[in-house]
Amino acid sequence: MYASSFSRNARRAITAIRSLLRQRTSGTDDSTFHSLRHSFAAISLENGDGDDIKTVQTNLGHSTASFTLKTYAHVSDQMQRSSAARMEELISSLGAVN
Template sequence: MMFPSPVTGGYRDPASITRRLHAIQRRAGVPQIRFHDLRHSFATLSLEQGMDIKTISHMLGHTDAGFTMNTYMHVTDNMQQTVANAMQNLITETENKRKNKLIHFSA
């Protein structure tokens, strides 16, 4: 983690940056997580919202989208539910089309 000091131009102490992050998290009433966890959260939430992997990879500073996928992407319950819903819709649509094609004979 590299954060330049506006006063000295040198890099700030990583421990002080972490302490500052945790203080902000406490004030905000959110769970305490590490900076690196923010990268994972950003990547996962971005994918969940439909951002393309190439853009997410670029924003994280990676040259290989495959690396981003393998390292930072985590499947969420919401993602799994979205896929399940899409499959249910596909099955229902296919069944409805099949039913509409059947010829019904009266006895």
């Protein structure tokens, strides 16, 4: 499972990097290293089976997980959809039990 999750996160990060580099070289974007870093952190945290907060904290070199969460953890549309799908699945499974 870890390898699969890592592979998905790596592919998403590489796609984001390529997109940022394309925009940067075409002169249509003013991306910085920090925007790339933020993309990496957000992708790592938002993926439901992605990295846990302590791993992301260590990868980014932060002293505390709370700093990482405060800086990079925000609710994305994908996170809301995933949460709703998990809740729907749970409710459906409870209905099947009764």
